[in-house]
Amino acid sequence: MIVVMSQGATKAQINDVEKKLVQLGFKTHAIYGQVKTVIGAIGDKRLLNTESITSMPGVERIVPIMKPYKLVGRELKPTPTVVDVGGVKIGGPELAVIAGPCAVESEEALMETAVKVKESGARILRGGAFKPRTSPYSFQGLQKDGLEILASVREATGLKIVSEVLDTRDVETVDRYVDMFQIGARNMQNYRLLQEVGMTNKPVLLKRGLAATIEEWLMAAEYIAATGNSQIVLCERGIRTYETATRNTIDISAIAVIKELSHLPIVVDPSHAAGNWKYVGAIAKGAVAAGADGLIVEVHLDPPSALSDGPQSLRPEKFHQLMKEVGLVAQAVGRSL
Ligand code: PEP
């Protein structure tokens, strides 16, 4: 539920209401607005005699939250959240572009890729150190060495870094290196992992599960928020359908639906949606036109020799051209790159 404080309620009154709610077993989140303050209270409402709250000084009324996701929904927080990734804002007027290889392969290659994607307008570098591969015999990533490489490339280029964490046992280590955690599609409903990153104070890029509904996706985000971390960026990366011409089917409508239901920013990964570099541009431009807050694109110096996801990776020159086109689309919808 949401406790709406009256205009002019004092800080002491707000604190008293929060204290009372905590005593009653609720988790509280106060949102200080310019005119009014609201307190989100998550817990078992059945145990509450609402009178005990509505009668407190400074309380205007109580509004129930109808949706099953509370903290990440618009009911509690109507204004959009802007996530700050080491100074790079996701969810503001400027689009945030994340680019880089599927996996970190070597320091030289990552450095060269990073310099190139930065020149083209990317501000965050991606690169998997722990790779969730369909086959246990495929390249599993350079793991800790990959994180070291990412950190040294950040040092040299100033790009922020995002990398996937696959397991609760690795959260502490990955936390020491990255600016943003990535939770992959296959782990979207790994609730212990979601809680573990929820206990850090790093932004989290939460990919949509391969067959997850939007509600399941938002409930996954709720796990992270409920553990204390509301710096979450949703990532639409295509879902499983009967179509086999593309690796996944991009759900462009998810952008509009998420914008209505949640205050969290949403970015689109055209690479994993397409599975083929030829379709990446069309999806990327469509996503920006539809209101996405950014993109995450796989870029590789020599896609045929990539250790993972070569067929869907753009060469740096192609990425450069795409960024120019994305800039024009962004302008047309009132955003900048
Ligand atoms: C990736 O980003 O390289 C990746 C594995 O993505 P997803 O989890 O969306 O499949």
Ligand code: MN
């Ligand atoms: Mn990949």
